[in-house]
Amino acid sequence: xxxxxxxxxxxxxxxxxxxxxxxxxxxxxxxxxxxxxxxxxxxxxxxxxxxxxxxxxxxxxxxxxxxxxxxxxxxxxxxxxxxxxxxxxxxxxxxxxxxxxxxxxxxxxxxxxxxxxxxxxxxxxxxxxxxxxxxxxxxxxxxxxxxxxxxxxxxxxxxxxxxxxxxxxxxxxxxxxxxxxxxxxxxxxxxxxxxxxxxxxxxxxxxxxxxxxxxxxxxxxxxxxxxxxxxxxxxxxxxxxxxxxxxxxxxxxxxxxxxxxxxxxxxxxxxxxxxxxxxxxxxxxxxxxxxxxxxxxxxxxxxxxxxxxxxxxxxxxxxxxxxxxxxxxxxxxxxxxxxxxxxxxxxxxxxxxxxxxxxxxxxxxxxxxxxxxxxxxxxxxxxxxxxxxxxxxxxxxxxxxxxxxxxxxxxxxxxxxxxxxxxxxxxxxxxxxxxxxxxxxxxxxxxxxxxxxxxxxxxxxxxxxxxxxxxxxxxxxxxxxxxxxxxxxxxxxxxxxxxxxxxxxxxxxxxxxxxxxxxxxxxxxxxxxxxxxxxxxxxxxxxxxxxxxxxxxxxxxxxxxxxxxxxxxxxxxxxxxxxxxxxxxxxxxxxxxxxxxxxxxxxxxxxxxxxxxxxxxxxxxxxxxxxxxxxxxxxxxxxxxxxxxxxxxxxxxxxxxxxxxx
Amino acid sequence: xxxxxxxxxxxxxxxxxxxxxxxxxxxxxxxxxxxxxxxxxxxxxxxxxxxxxxxxxxxxxxxxxxxxxxxxxxxxxxxxxxxxxxxxxxxxxxxxxxxxxxxxxxxxxxxxxxxxxxxxxxxxxxxxxxxxxxxxxxxxxxxxxxxxxxxxxxxxxxxxxxxxxxxxxxxxxxxxxxxxxxxxxxxxxxxxxxxxxxxxxxxxxxxxxxxxxxxxxxxxxxxxxxxxxxxxxxxxxxxxxxxxxxxxxxxxxxxxxxxxxxxxxxxxxxxxxxxxxxxxxxxxxxxxxxxxx
Numbered sequence: 001x002x003x004x005x006x007x008x009x010x011x012x013x014x015x016x017x018x019x020x021x022x023x024x025x026x027x028x029x030x031x032x033x034x035x036x037x038x039x040x041x042x043x044x045x046x047x048x049x050x051x052x053x054x055x056x057x058x059x060x061x062x063x064x065x066x067x068x069x070x071x072x073x074x075x076x077x078x079x080x081x082x083x084x085x086x087x088x089x090x091x092x093x094x095x096x097x098x099x100x101x102x103x104x105x106x107x108x109x110x111x112x113x114x115x116x117x118x119x120x121x122x123x124x125x126x127x128x129x130x131x132x133x134x135x136x137x138x139x140x141x142x143x144x145x146x147x148x149x150x151x152x153x154x155x156x157x158x159x160x161x162x163x164x165x166x167x168x169x170x171x172x173x174x175x176x177x178x179x180x181x182x183x184x185x186x187x188x189x190x191x192x193x194x195x196x197x198x199x200x201x202x203x204x205x206x207x208x209x210x211x212x213x214x215x216x217x218x219x220x221x222x223x224x225x226x227x228x229x230x231x232x233x234x235x236x237x238x239x240x241x242x243x244x245x246x247x248x249x250x251x252x253x254x255x256x257x258x259x260x261x262x263x264x265x266x267x268x269x270x271x272x273x274x275x276x277x278x279x280x281x282x283x284x285x286x287x288x289x290x291x292x293x294x295x296x297x298x299x300x301x302x303x304x305x306x307x308x309x310x311x312x313x314x315x316x317x318x319x320x321x322x323x324x325x326x327x328x329x330x331x332x333x334x335x336x337x338x339x340x341x342x343x344x345x346x347x348x349x350x351x352x353x354x355x356x357x358x359x360x361x362x363x364x365x366x367x368x369x370x371x372x373x374x375x376x377x378x379x380x381x382x383x384x385x386x387x388x389x390x391x392x393x394x395x396x397x398x399x400x401x402x403x404x405x406x407x408x409x410x411x412x413x414x415x416x417x418x419x420x421x422x423x424x425x426x427x428x429x430x431x432x433x434x435x436x437x438x439x440x441x442x443x444x445x446x447x448x449x450x451x452x453x454x455x456x457x458x459x460x461x462x463x464x465x466x467x468x469x470x471x472x473x474x475x476x477x478x479x480x481x482x483x484x485x486x487x488x489x490x491x492x493x494x495x496x497x498x499x500x501x502x503x504x505x506x507x508x509x510x511x512x513x514x515x516x517x518x519x520x521x522x523x524x525x526x527x528x529x530x531x532x533x534x535x536x537x538x539x540x541x542x543x544x545x546x547x548x549x550x551x552x553x554x555x556x557x558x559x560x561x562x563x564x565x566x567x568x569x570x571x572x573x574x575x576x577x578x579x580x581x582x583x584x585x586x587x588x589x590x591x592x593x594x595x596x597x598x599x600x601x602x603x604x605x606x607x608x609x610x611x612x613x614x615x616x617x618x619x620x621x622x623x624x625x626x627x628x629x630x631x632x633x634x635x636x637x638x639x640x641x642x643x644x645x646x647x648x649x650x651x652x653x654x655x656x657x658x659x660x661x662x
Numbered sequence: 663x664x665x666x667x668x669x670x671x672x673x674x675x676x677x678x679x680x681x682x683x684x685x686x687x688x689x690x691x692x693x694x695x696x697x698x699x700x701x702x703x704x705x706x707x708x709x710x711x712x713x714x715x716x717x718x719x720x721x722x723x724x725x726x727x728x729x730x731x732x733x734x735x736x737x738x739x740x741x742x743x744x745x746x747x748x749x750x751x752x753x754x755x756x757x758x759x760x761x762x763x764x765x766x767x768x769x770x771x772x773x774x775x776x777x778x779x780x781x782x783x784x785x786x787x788x789x790x791x792x793x794x795x796x797x798x799x800x801x802x803x804x805x806x807x808x809x810x811x812x813x814x815x816x817x818x819x820x821x822x823x824x825x826x827x828x829x830x831x832x833x834x835x836x837x838x839x840x841x842x843x844x845x846x847x848x849x850x851x852x853x854x855x856x857x858x859x860x861x862x863x864x865x866x867x868x869x870x871x872x873x874x875x876x877x878x879x880x881x882x883x884x885x886x887x888x889x890x891x892x893x894x895x896x897x898x899x900x901x902x903x904x905x906x907x908x909x910x911x912x913x914x915x916x917x918x919x920x921x922x923x924x925x926x927x928x929x930x931x932x933x934x935x936x937x938x939x940x941x942x943x944x945x946x947x948x949x950x951x952x953x954x955x
Contacts, residue, residue, distance in 0.1 A: 354779055360858060364772035365784065368765040368833065371826040372791070379802035380794050386801065459683065462676050469673075476938060477684045480691060483937035485887040487905055488926040491912055492690050495697075495919060501706035503693055506722045509714070535687070547949025582949050589831075592793050598890070620797040630801050637798035644793035 006225055010232045011206045013343025018239060019198040021336035026194045028328040029247040032321050033189055040258040041182035043293055045159035046147055047266055050292035051273045052077050053163040053176045056089055058284035061166035071099040073280060080272040083180045091174035092126045129162045130172040142297035143394055156181050184261055189250055197243040201235040229344050236340055244329040251322055259303055259310055267308035387635035393628035409635035431612040441615040448594045451534040456541025464549040482539035490603035493532040519608040526613055533600045548582035584655050592644055616640045692725035698923035701731025705919045734924035747907035754820050754903060755885035761825040762881030770836035771862055788830035804894055815901045823891055828884045832877045839873035876947035879940045886933050904929045
């Protein structure tokens, strides 16, 4: 029986597309569920901790004489809640550990007691929580966590929340920390839908086309391809819909179960808190609002009412985990369809044939290519994506799509023409402006490459003399700046330019000149950079030129001399043209390197004074690692890349044109 | 013949120019030696008196310490984690070299000897990758290496990054050199029944020794000298590489110039020795491809 290539291709496409998207989808679904569980467990710990913090608040706010340490209270709390493994209550004033059942703490002495020096971490945590509460209150916009904690390696959870006294209800008095083994559990999502999605559409299509092929005979092969593709796409979409819905419903059901468990837990906690208040004679009334089920900024999550009733509608509507999973499924579907089309229309077959035909070459390039893809090209693409967001230090957790900013970073960089600022004293350049930095960078590159090439060429010409004595010594010494690590030389030069002690100012003193504060004016600061970089970069050019010079045959000079050419003419018409094929790539490389020369500027002048000598790359670094504006810095870097790319294309065009002219 | 004589007419002048240049080149290095051997943490070779004479000033510039002492070296080696940092650097740089040379040689050989779809695009992409600004890559690199691959504070994280970053330049250089090796050698070997692997390891690699030495040198230097990525990926003090550690001495709040100078010398010696040893290959390794190709 003859099975057409077309059917095999499409079946294979269905299989591969289905399989890959199913595995990816499963991975996303599992991740979403895990995220949900982690979130719910954190809420379990938070409810327990917040309730206890309320009791501690009431207990600590009592009048002086019958005040007691909360040791008994935490014992009670731990007895009532089997999930709690250890509790710790600390007070910042006096750095006291009021009560604790952590074994580490008990080893250091029975509470209540003062914190030991070795327990500084506990005190620091209290300070941090207090600072975070203050910051959030002052800014009116919560961004620092007021509930701290996370999962430990053994699956337990630690949660710390601040507690307050009645006297100063705004200022955190200390914190309550719990270690608990969360009771909320989950199972891994079912695996069967993965196999269903991977196999069913492919099998259906395969046998369906076999049966149909016997019954119906289509005349035009073209229409066969298209009709089978359409059928396959429809089959795949049905499979994907079923698959995605299964997991989304599963996640929804788990979510509801989590909420119900939390609500029960909330009610139980409420009961025991009431009992605790009664047992310890605390002046404490549980309010008619949910105060305990809170997010990390201690803002109530309005899923549970004060008496533990569940608002399911609110819970599902706000469920960002499910939204994100849905989006991930959509991306998977696109991938699956793309794979199907790629296979079905024969692209995969052609690709496969190419790979097989040239397998030797690909095997040799594969290791390098994988490395480049993972550690160069992927970070690059990720960086470009970052440039369209406004990611900063404070929102690194968020997915990039949530902080998408479009072109606004680029507009802010390129569209800012405030190059000149006027003050009362007159006008000055705005050194923060992109175009100023660009101007400095271009000047920096042009001057440096010119110096590097001319010094390198002159030295190479001097050294390229067969009869020169001590040639190897000169070359060995002149090459030293290249060999010494550049951060070392940069820092050395920083010392050389030191105003008081640097040898350069001493030398000026010998010549009867005043010492110069090198980094205090734009021009002298620029000079230091040029000096250092010139010193660093001429050896490379010298070696390149030497290589080029050595390859020029002596016969050419001989012939030129016979024709009566003088030395300048020999240089102009023999040396320079012969050096060109070596020099041009070296110059391109050196322009790119100098343009992105980070060490010298960053370590020597640091862009002083006032950021005027910053070049683009150091500016981008400062934006990212001093201002923590990752997105903006990425846009800055992308602009740098575009400039270099345009230069590269332009330079290649020009040198090609020159070649074809000559 | 008269021209020949004219060529040698001014060797004295050439020597004067060369000596002047060489002195200017090595002066900063001599200065570092002076500070390192001075036994003090100060930047100054000698302190100027209140009203300095020209002689005092000359003394302050002459690169020779007032008192010779090994104190700075001993301090650096004993008081800090410097030896651990050196060890880290050595491991990272050596493995970077091995991995870098392997990756570059195989890729360069394919680009030089085979014709295959994607060849031009691959080479171009290597060239373009040289233009990627490092700052663009750092945040993503951190995410990939530390968060995804879980290789933060490990040698392998740094080694993989360094070896990969060095690939493009090394591949271009090696490809240029491989191109100059006549293909007839390989063809006759194939006639004799040698496989590609044998040809690659037994014939091509030995012939390309200059270029491979230079590749090794550059890979080693990439691993030995880099400090920005190292400070990004190595957060534990025990895992610092020497360059990251050295910055400690002359950071924003510390000015231990003596320790820095001594440390610099210790760090620079291996790479300078290696450089001098490889020097004879440097010229041909770097430029063979572009001259003849």
